[in-house]
Amino acid sequence: MNHGEAWGSGGRRGSHGRSPASKHRAHRPESESPMFPLDEYSGSRGRGSRGRGRWTQSRSPRNSPSQVYVKKSSQVSNVGLVEKAAQLEIKSPGDGIGSTTQPDEVAALKFSGDNMDLLQSSDSSCSKNINFSGGEEKVGARMPCDLVNRMRDVSFSGHESVSSTGDQKAEVSGVKDHDSAHKSCDVGNSLNESNTRPFDLFLQTKVVTLKPSLHAVNRVKRNATKGYTGSVIRPGMVLLKNYLSINDQVMIVNKCRQLGLGKGGFYQPGYRDGALLHLKMMCFGKNWDPETSQYGETRPVDGSVPPKIPVEFNQFVEKAIEESQSLVSSNSKKTKGEDGIPFMSPDICIANFYTSTGRLGLHQDKDESEESIRKGLPVVSFSIGDSAEFLYGDQRDTDKADMVVLESGDVLLFGGKSRNVFHGVRSILKDTAPKVLLDQTSLRPGRLNLTFRQY
Ligand SMILES: O=C(O)CCC(=O)C(=O)O
Ligand SMILES: [Fe+2]
Numbered sequence: 001m002n003h004g005e006a007w008g009s010g011g012r013r014g015s016h017g018r019s020p021a022s023k024h025r026a027h028r029p030e031s032e033s034p035m036f037p038l039d040e041y042s043g044s045r046g047r048g049s050r051g052r053g054r055w056t057q058s059r060s061p062r063n064s065p066s067q068v069y070v071k072k073s074s075q076v077s078n079v080g081l082v083e084k085a086a087q088l089e090i091k092s093p094g095d096g097i098g099s100t101t102q103p104d105e106v107a108a109l110k111f112s113g114d115n116m117d118l119l120q121s122s123d124s125s126c127s128k129n130i131n132f133s134g135g136e137e138k139v140g141a142r143m144p145c146d147l148v149n150r151m152r153d154v155s156f157s158g159h160e161s162v163s164s165t166g167d168q169k170a171e172v173s174g175v176k177d178h179d180s181a182h183k184s185c186d187v188g189n190s191l192n193e194s195n196t197r198p199f200d201l202f203l204q205t206k207v208v209t210l211k212p213s214l215h216a217v218n219r220v221k222r223n224a225t226k227g228y229t230g231s232v233i234r235p236g237m238v239l240l241k242n243y244l245s246i247n248d249q250v251m252i253v254n255k256c257r258q259l260g261l262g263k264g265g266f267y268q269p270g271y272r273d274g275a276l277l278h279l280k281m282m283c284f285g286k287n288w289d290p291e292t293s294q295y296g297e298t299r300p301v302d303g304s305v306p307p308k309i310p311v312e313f314n315q316f317v318e319k320a321i322e323e324s325q326s327l328v329s330s331n332s333k334k335t336k337g338e339d340g341i342p343f344m345s346p347d348i349c350i351a352n353f354y355t356s357t358g359r360l361g362l363h364q365d366k367d368e369s370e371e372s373i374r375k376g377l378p379v380v381s382f383s384i385g386d387s388a389e390f391l392y393g394d395q396r397d398t399d400k401a402d403m404v405v406l407e408s409g410d411v412l413l414f415g416g417k418s419r420n421v422f423h424g425v426r427s428i429l430k431d432t433a434p435k436v437l438l439d440q441t442s443l444r445p446g447r448l449n450l451t452f453r454q455y
Contacts, residue, residue, distance in 0.1 A: 252312075257441075314346055328341060355445065365451070387447070392414075392423040394422065
C-alpha cells in the first residue's frame, strides 16, 4: 500500500498541493463515453503517505455503471450474504461483545422510538427500563481528539415496543459537537502521545433496543431480497452494490469493534513527521506502517501483533472475487478479457474508520509484494456505515478523477488493469448509514472501510 500525498495540508511526501476549484467526473455511463484509456500500470513504486486535503465540487452526477447485472440473493446464499433479514433478530447493541465505558464518547441521548414525544411517554413499558449512563467528565489536557470530545451519554430504553411507528432509537443530541471536535482534531497535525489508546467504534451507550417496528423489518427484508448489482466501472474495477447484507455488516462491525479494542486495535496513525491521518486504523494479518509504508508482523508504535483476519471476512472476500469474475466473464466478448480480475486469498486487511470529517488522499496501494502487484491481485474494499465519495483515476490529480459514492454494504474491487489505480476518499456523507445498522450496533457516526489484500 502506498498512500501518496494527493493534496496537501501538512503532508510531507509527494504533495501535489490542493486544488482550489477541483472538478472531477462522476463515473460515466457507457453510453456517454467509453471507458477512458488506461495507461499501463503507472509505474513508480516510490513511497508515499496517505494524503490529506480536499476536493470541491463534483463536475457531474453521472453515476451509471458501464456494465451492470443484478444478482438475486439466492445466488449467493451459500455464504449467507443476502436474504438474512427474515432471520434478523434485534439484539442489544453490544451483541455479546461487551460494552466498555470509556469516558471518551460522543453524547448520545437515545430513546425508544422515533421522536421526542416518546420521551414524554408515560407508557410504563417505556419508563420501567430507562437507563441513564452518564460518564463523568475527565477531560485531560492532551488527550486524543476522541477523548477530548466527550459529553454526557444518556440512554433511555425499554424492552418492549412503545410505539408502532418507531424504529429502535434516535439520537437527538451530540453529533454536532462530536463532529466539530473531530474536525478540530482531524485537521490538526500534532502527534499526540495517546495515539495508541484503542479507539472504540461504538458510542458509549447502554441501550437496550426495542423490538423493531414492522416497517423497519420490512424495509430490511426488501433490501435483502433485492440482491446486489454488479458493475464494471473500468477494466479491472468492479463495484458490487448492496453486496453485504445488514446482518453481515452487523457481524463485521461487531467483530471489528471487539478486535479493535484489543491489542493491535484501532489507533490514530501518524506519519514520521507527526502529522496525523484523517482516520483511525487497525490492521489484520500484517501491519501496515504509515511511517515507512511497509508491512510487518508487528506495529512499531506499540509492538502489538495484528489480529488474524476473521475467517468469515475472507469468505466474503473470496466470494466477492468470484462474483466479480463471473460478471467480467459474462462481458468478456465485449471487453476481450481486458477487465479480468485474478483470484486472491487475503492475508492483510486494513480497517479504516472515518468520522464525518475523515478523508484519504489520492494514492496507489503498492506496498504489497511485487508479485502481488504484477499479477494484479485485487484489493477488495468493504464499505459500512456512512457513505463516502470515493475518487479514482489514472493520475494523482483530483481534477481528473472520477467519483462514485460508496454506500454501506458496497464492495469495490480493483485488480488487473486497475490494480494501480489512484484512489481516495473525498468526503464522508453525514447521516447516511442505514438506520437498522445503527440500531443493531451502536456504531459511531462515520464510515468503516476494510480493504483486503494479498501480500
Ligand atoms: O476508504 C476507502 O474506501 C479506501 C481506503 C484505502 O484506499 C486504503 O486503505 O488504502
Ligand atoms: Fe488504498
